[in-house]
Amino acid sequence: MDALQIDQENLEGLSEEYRQAVMAYHRNLDQRAAARSDDPQMPRLAMPKEGMGAASALTQYQTLIEPNLAATLGPRYWGFITGGSTPAAMLADGIVGSIDQNPSTPADSITSSVEQQVIEWLREFFNLPAAFEGVLTTGATASNLLGLICGRQFAGEQQGLDIAKAGMQGANIEVFSATAHASSVKCLGMAGLGQEYTKIATLPDREAIDLLALEQALANSQAKGKIVIANCGTVTTNDFDDLSAVADLCERHHAWLHVDAAFGLFARCLPDKAHLAKDIERADSITSDGHKWLNVPYDCGLFFSRHIDKLETSLSVAAPYLAVESSSPTFMNRGIENSRRFRALPIWFTLTAYGTEGHKNIVANNCLRAQQLANWIEQSSTYELLSPCQLNTVLFRRQSSTRHTALDLQNIDNKKHLKAINETGEVFLTPGVWQGKYGFRAAISNWKTTKDDVLRVIALLEKLSND
Ligand SMILES: *Cc1c(COP(=O)(O)O)cnc(C)c1O
Numbered sequence: 001m002d003a004l005q006i007d008q009e010n011l012e013g014l015s016e017e018y019r020q021a022v023m024a025y026h027r028n029l030d031q032r033a034a035a036r037s038d039d040p041q042m043p044r045l046a047m048p049k050e051g052m053g054a055a056s057a058l059t060q061y062q063t064l065i066e067p068n069l070a071a072t073l074g075p076r077y078w079g080f081i082t083g084g085s086t087p088a089a090m091l092a093d094g095i096v097g098s099i100d101q102n103p104s105t106p107a108d109s110i111t112s113s114v115e116q117q118v119i120e121w122l123r124e125f126f127n128l129p130a131a132f133e134g135v136l137t138t139g140a141t142a143s144n145l146l147g148l149i150c151g152r153q154f155a156g157e158q159q160g161l162d163i164a165k166a167g168m169q170g171a172n173i174e175v176f177s178a179t180a181h182a183s184s185v186k187c188l189g190m191a192g193l194g195q196e197y198t199k200i201a202t203l204p205d206r207e208a209i210d211l212l213a214l215e216q217a218l219a220n221s222q223a224k225g226k227i228v229i230a231n232c233g234t235v236t237t238n239d240f241d242d243l244s245a246v247a248d249l250c251e252r253h254h255a256w257l258h259v260d261a262a263f264g265l266f267a268r269c270l271p272d273k274a275h276l277a278k279d280i281e282r283a284d285s286i287t288s289d290g291h292k293w294l295n296v297p298y299d300c301g302l303f304f305s306r307h308i309d310k311l312e313t314s315l316s317v318a319a320p321y322l323a324v325e326s327s328s329p330t331f332m333n334r335g336i337e338n339s340r341r342f343r344a345l346p347i348w349f350t351l352t353a354y355g356t357e358g359h360k361n362i363v364a365n366n367c368l369r370a371q372q373l374a375n376w377i378e379q380s381s382t383y384e385l386l387s388p389c390q391l392n393t394v395l396f397r398r399q400s401s402t403r404h405t406a407l408d409l410q411n412i413d414n415k416k417h418l419k420a421i422n423e424t425g426e427v428f429l430t431p432g433v434w435q436g437k438y439g440f441r442a443a444i445s446n447w448k449t450t451k452d453d454v455l456r457v458i459a460l461l462e463k464l465s466n467d
Contacts, residue, residue, distance in 0.1 A: 003053040032071040033425025040068035075448040079430040084446030088353035089296040089346040101342040106326035113328045115344035133308035135334035137301035140262035141183040143287035146303045148191040150310040151256035155225025164314040168192045174223035178209035207239035218253040226255035233264020236432045237387040240276045247282035259283040266293040269360045296346040362447040366392045372454045382465040386439045397439035411438035427457045
């Protein structure tokens with residue numbers, strides 16, 4: 001018998017061994033460095049000719065790979081905006097790999113119907129009207145691409161073009177945004193709209209859009225089709241465009257309004273933060289993320305639109321062998337991929353296990369922990385906030401020891417300081433540059449982060465403050 005047959009016969013025993021390996025990772029998460037700072041690499045082993053079987057492969061994983069992982073699931077990985085994973089979501093994701101379903105077309109199993117239910121639940125969680133239909137994606141980047149593809153189709157129709165069919169030739173479309181996320185810029189390129197969009201000024205000392213500047217740009221534009229990318233939660237300072245006013249302008253100037261709310265959409269589930277994302281339901285399309293603040297495993301993004309027909313017109317797959325009759329959507333007609341992961345299942349599990357209350361608590365607690373850190377920094381004589389803490393991200397830096405240090409020297413000092421902080425393995429922070437000042441971002445998005453974790457990081461910052 002070959003290794004494949006033997007493994008299949010021993011599937012139960014193997015799954016126990018694999019489960020133990022996963023549990024060991026979890027048990028030792030607290031001893032693991034939040035992130036590695038030494039850029040670990042695989043040894044250049046020859047590709048196996050004769051396979052070694054799943055048990056030996058696991059041993060190799062445990063020696064070569066597992067020790068060199070980051071503690072992204074741990075409570076002090078505060079880099080980027082990294083969600084944790086709830087127990088139910090994490091275990092469900094293991095089921096997804098093990099049952100290997102493909103919700104591309106419905107009818108031959110219940111998976112597309114589960115995805116539809118999850119989209120309806122999330123719509124309710126975010127307080128969006130039923131006019132919004134949606135699809136699960138690989139992340140906010142993919143969702144931003146879908147939003148731009150919809151906007152492109154809409155803008156084409158305004159000038160008598162069916163861009164999905166005829167392409168961009170002759171199309172005249174202008175895109176406006178103040179602080180478009182880097183992923184949106186990438187998507188503008190992918191969508192054929194060009195990365196060089198019309199950059200609108202921001203309000204003074206803010207990342208939010210200057211409405212007068214937007215109004216002028218829209219009024220002066222000669223373009224026959226217009227798309228506005230509004231921001232609901234910017235990564236550097238967590239700022240929010242005034243969505244009501246932006247929606248008014250888009251209506252008046254017949255522009256498609258896409259809102260990037262990768263994590264900002266979650267503000268809508270907290271009474272004291274909901275105003276930040278007020279009127280997002282006036283958007284034509286909305287991006288959000290599951291693998292960030294919903295705390296489901298990678299990869300999982302969310303996309304909603306009031307005009308899902310624009311998406312289906314652009315992305316429908318026409319082939320007789322793919323035609324089905326079902327009361328569930330054909331999700332491959334709403335996304336980039338034909339074959340798709342059953343990423344609805346971890347969301348279904350986590351919402352079923354912890355409910356909307358449990359998930360609101362995650363968001364609320366993360367905001368409190370960010371505020372706790374920000375309060376300490378505000379009182380510190382060594383560190384300073386670079387912008388006020390609005391949500392779950394704290395942007396700060398070390399103050400310079402002498403008052404007249406040039407900005408570039410301050411920045412070099414802070415770059416070194418960030419490296420020193422991360423090298424302790426106690427916490428992982430990523431950089432953020434605001435108004436020319438190099439700082440550190442602590443983005444708290446994991447359900448596990450407690451008051452004590454923040455105190456531990458404060459103690460570390462205190463200890464390193466004069467190094
Ligand atoms: C994280 C983020 C993205 C990109 O999301 P991915 O899930 O990494 O693709 C886009 N926009 C904003 C505002 C984000 O925070």
